[in-house]
Amino acid sequence: MEISLLLSFLGVAVALTLLPGPDLLFVMTQSVIQNKWAGIFTALGLCTGLLIHITAATIGISAILYQSSVVFSIIKYAGAAYLFYLAWQAFKHSSAPVEIEN
Template identity: 65%
Template structure:
């Protein structure tokens, strides 16, 4: 229940899924969702083997990862602005491959150091040393988080994609969506750049 509640709270990942689904359809949203959730696996293993703790205690590593993530989000904002002259779901716009979008989701998630620190703080609350090996418990709990997050993000992709199709039927719909998407990515990038531990 804690995982579901946290996943449903408005955050960078959820906003990323919504904007991608509204602008390009549910298929693209699901691809990004799978990438974001795959990034959670990376963070789970990092927390289980202690890499997240090293990141937390190394100001240089934290800052480097943070600025790399911010730069990537600002790059996505720029690319979204370049789409303003196109029709979001038109046949003339080349569709990105599922794998390309999947990689985009992974990059966004893995390049956010706050997620690593969150997992380092969140997962241990549900671990009992008496039950068994702590790293194995963390990986199991991370797997449960992955499953529920993927389910929720996929449902959000479907409903957001349906809303996007209705918006794109209007003449100014696609331009408006591209501007909103660019603004969301830019705000997320600036927010990440200004993030403190």
């Protein structure tokens, strides 16, 4: 492997590690809008989801889903239905906008 390719890879890896992603922005938003406990529980939920995903990938669930289009479709549509359910709950329980004091 060439040294220039390795340095390019390391530079991109460090930049991606240091830049905030959507998870961090979501945790910060929940902390600012609600309170620190909402941010903590949001971070714990995101970490739990990451652990589940890593575990599934480790035991080979992704290979099974890749081979079986029926199972993949079931999971895909169940996930879409769950997102619609969450959107409906958010719409149904929406309240007045939150005012933040300076």
